[in-house]
Amino acid sequence: MIKAYLGVDVGSVSTNLVIMDENGQLLASSYLRTNGRPIQTVQEGIQALGRELAQEVNIMGCGTTGSARYLTSMIIGADVVKNEITAHAIAASHEIENVHTIIEIGGQDSKIIILRGGVVTDFAMNTVCAAGTGSFLDQQASRLCIPIEEFGGYAAKARNPVRIAGRCAVFAESDMIHKQQLGHNLEDIVAGLCEALVRNYMNNVGKGKEILAPVVFQGGVAANLGLVQAFNKYLGFEVLVPRHHGVMGAIGAAYLARDAVGKKGQTSFKGFDLEKIDFRTTSFECKGCSNACEVVQFFENKNLIARWGDRCGKWELQVG
Amino acid sequence: MYRVGIPRSLAYFFYLPLWKTFITELGHEVIESPPTSRAILDRGVKEAVNDACIPIKLYHGHAAYLAERCDLLFCPRLVSVRKHGDFGSETFCPKFLGLPDMVRLALNPLPPLIDVRIDLKQPRTGLWDAACEVGQKLGHGQAEIKRALRLAQAAQQSFRNLCQRGVLVPDALEAVLNGKKVSPKATPGHDLTIAVVGYPYVIYDPYINAGLFKILQEEGVNIVTQDMLTDQILNWQARELPKTLFWYFSNRAVYGGLHFMKKGRVDGMIHVTAFACGPDSMVDRLLEIEVRRRSSMPYLAIAVDEHTGEAGVRTRVEAFLDMLRYQRKGK
Numbered sequence: 001m002i003k004a005y006l007g008v009d010v011g012s013v014s015t016n017l018v019i020m021d022e023n024g025q026l027l028a029s030s031y032l033r034t035n036g037r038p039i040q041t042v043q044e045g046i047q048a049l050g051r052e053l054a055q056e057v058n059i060m061g062c063g064t065t066g067s068a069r070y071l072t073s074m075i076i077g078a079d080v081v082k083n084e085i086t087a088h089a090i091a092a093s094h095e096i097e098n099v100h101t102i103i104e105i106g107g108q109d110s111k112i113i114i115l116r117g118g119v120v121t122d123f124a125m126n127t128v129c130a131a132g133t134g135s136f137l138d139q140q141a142s143r144l145c146i147p148i149e150e151f152g153g154y155a156a157k158a159r160n161p162v163r164i165a166g167r168c169a170v171f172a173e174s175d176m177i178h179k180q181q182l183g184h185n186l187e188d189i190v191a192g193l194c195e196a197l198v199r200n201y202m203n204n205v206g207k208g209k210e211i212l213a214p215v216v217f218q219g220g221v222a223a224n225l226g227l228v229q230a231f232n233k234y235l236g237f238e239v240l241v242p243r244h245h246g247v248m249g250a251i252g253a254a255y256l257a258r259d260a261v262g263k264k265g266q267t268s269f270k271g272f273d274l275e276k277i278d279f280r281t282t283s284f285e286c287k288g289c290s291n292a293c294e295v296v297q298f299f300e301n302k303n304l305i306a307r308w309g310d311r312c313g314k315w316e317l318q319v320g
Numbered sequence: 321m322y323r324v325g326i327p328r329s330l331a332y333f334f335y336l337p338l339w340k341t342f343i344t345e346l347g348h349e350v351i352e353s354p355p356t357s358r359a360i361l362d363r364g365v366k367e368a369v370n371d372a373c374i375p376i377k378l379y380h381g382h383a384a385y386l387a388e389r390c391d392l393l394f395c396p397r398l399v400s401v402r403k404h405g406d407f408g409s410e411t412f413c414p415k416f417l418g419l420p421d422m423v424r425l426a427l428n429p430l431p432p433l434i435d436v437r438i439d440l441k442q443p444r445t446g447l448w449d450a451a452c453e454v455g456q457k458l459g460h461g462q463a464e465i466k467r468a469l470r471l472a473q474a475a476q477q478s479f480r481n482l483c484q485r486g487v488l489v490p491d492a493l494e495a496v497l498n499g500k501k502v503s504p505k506a507t508p509g510h511d512l513t514i515a516v517v518g519y520p521y522v523i524y525d526p527y528i529n530a531g532l533f534k535i536l537q538e539e540g541v542n543i544v545t546q547d548m549l550t551d552q553i554l555n556w557q558a559r560e561l562p563k564t565l566f567w568y569f570s571n572r573a574v575y576g577g578l579h580f581m582k583k584g585r586v587d588g589m590i591h592v593t594a595f596a597c598g599p600d601s602m603v604d605r606l607l608e609i610e611v612r613r614r615s616s617m618p619y620l621a622i623a624v625d626e627h628t629g630e631a632g633v634r635t636r637v638e639a640f641l642d643m644l645r646y647q648r649k650g651k
Contacts, residue, residue, distance in 0.1 A: 067631065085639035086646075120643040122618065125636060208608055290359035291527075311531065311630075 004057040007254030008076060010068035013107025013134055014220055015041045016247040017049055019057060020254040024094055028053055029247045038068040042075050043274045050272025061261030062269045063253035074298055074306055075279055077270040080260035087252030089113050089120045092216045094255060095242045100212040105221035107134040112205050124205050134221045136169045151190060155226025158191030172196055194226035198234050213237050218245040277301055286310055321348055322458060325386030325393045328353045329379040333489055333520035337479040337496050339394060342472035346460050351390050353382040356527035360385055361626060367426045373596040374625055375521050376415050378528060383423050387430050395420045399439035413567045413599055483547050489524050512644055513542040515580040517573045518592035529592055529624050530633040539641050544586060546576020553579055570599040577607045581615045587644050588618040595625030618644060
């Protein structure tokens with residue numbers, strides 16, 4: 001049996017799981033669509049990993065990150081629950097020595113993390129605007145009937161990228177339509193869109209940040225060659241895309257789990273056989289005051305194990 | 321006896337002890353709106369003009385709540401609280417200047433407003449004139465007004481003193497007005513100190529900032545704000561800038577930020593900014609530039625709007641604190 005650590009990153013669009021050995025070698029990883037069902041996706045993902053590796057590995061610790069990190073921690077029995085900024089930073093600094101800048105673009109958010117001497121010194125996340133993240137690219141690709149996997153290929157073939165307003169996803173779309181009706185070819189429009197998104201990212205999330213090489217580009221969108229090229233062009237040097245760029249958050253969570261268990265001594269991982277456990281959530285609107293908070297109740301086999309979502313703390317509950 | 325409503329927003333978080341004491345001492349009942357809730361916010365968004373900032377919308381919500389419950393609504397026109405000759409043309413944000421008019425146009429039914437103009441910059445007017453206007457509206461003579469104003473100023477002073485000894489504004493308000501016991505001591509076991517700067521009505525309203533103070537305290541952080549500094553310390557900072565801003569609360573946030581950058585007794589700084597706030601488009605940028613220029617202090621800007629959930633704020637704050645703690649470990 002190999003001693004291993006499990007990291008789970010449940011975001012708005014994708015759910016990523018990795019199993020890593022003690023030295024940070026990836027034993028298995030999976031990139032699944034969350035499809036709006038985080039509980040089910042995590043359960044299925046864990047079981048699939050179990051079928052693959054349960055005989056060979058001994059899970060010594062597990063960690064969760066991403067926007068559903070608290071929910072997920074309750075499903076798998078996580079040893080550590082961390083925000084995605086810290087998780088991404090940890091993963092990148094293990095992967096690439098002396099990384100100075102991390103560009104991370106996911107399904108619905110994008111962030112920049114600045115590190116100096118292996119320590120995060122500054123970061124920013126997109127605020128109200130999600131223009132230029134994975135879901136917008138997805139949407140544009142399907143509007144143009146290009147499979148998202150080939151999007152980058154189109155951009156690479158562009159000879160003369162058109163200029164598209166990237167400030168806002170809505171304007172970007174109308175600008176794209178305008179350019180296509182003028183007769184520009186698809187390759188130039190796709191490449192123009194990639195450049196617009198990079199400009200928007202740099203002016204919005206990257207505003208005022210000192211971007212020094214080495215720059216790591218990670219997150220699901222890093223698979224898009226068009227964006228990689230647009231970043232290279234904008235920055236004037238090459239960004240590095242790590243091999244496991246899509247699951248870096250989960251890798252970070254696994255590293256954090258390794259550290260956490262080192263201190264804690266024992267894992268609270270529930271095991272791979274999650275199909276035997278019935279996880280369910282119900283919610284209700286609290287009538288206690290005019291805030292009308294939506295309280296979520298989390299059940300494991302009919303036992304209420306946690307409750308959250310209230311502002312005042314009246315309903316807050318966590319068993320174990 | 322009148323029931324006078326004071327909305328729990330905007331200047332409430334800075335001048336409540338003065339006006340509440342003044343009105344109470346004249347023998348009237350002060351009714352405060354409850355802490356911001358979703359119902360109040362929704363009401364404000366509905367009543368206020370569409371392009372107003374969140375704090376102004378919120379004020380409308382609080383005023384609307386009180387409109388049905390009081391005889392008079394206290395809604396002063398705050399112009400300036402700087403003495404004549406000080407700080408050039410500094411005033412409150414233009415929205416404060418037009419507040420009574422906005423409320424009057426937006427809300428119906430609405431009780432009569434006490435829309436006293438407060439401009440301490442005019443040499444002949446001042447707090448006494450303002451107090452007289454309010455007092456006379458409530459049917460009192462000069463002797464009573466004088467007495468109530470003296471007590472009111474004392475209450476305001478003890479509130480400011482408590483803040484300057486390190487008590488957070490919400491606790492200091494409770495202490496001065498309701499006799500709650502407070503201690504300015506840092507909580508034992510808290511290992512970080514963070515300066516939170518921003519408008520009082522954004523940083524002390526736990527609904528609109530998604531419980532920022534609670535999150536910080538749960539995470540083991542001591543909080544300091546610009547309101548714990550004396551006016552003198554704040555005003556000194558004006559010399560650090562080639563030009564100051566035009567708006568009172570904006571300048572306080574910037575001066576507070578500058579002080580914390582220099583004195584360095586804090587581990588990091590958070591600026592909380594309200595979505596659609598005009599002045600903040602300058603304040604936030606100015607703080608960001610100055611913090612980079614003058615120090616290596618970690619800085620986080622949090623923008624809040626009516627849809628801000630706790631999750632977004634918590635993620636940023638957690639990451640910020642992780643960063644501070646990892647940095648400390650690395651040293």
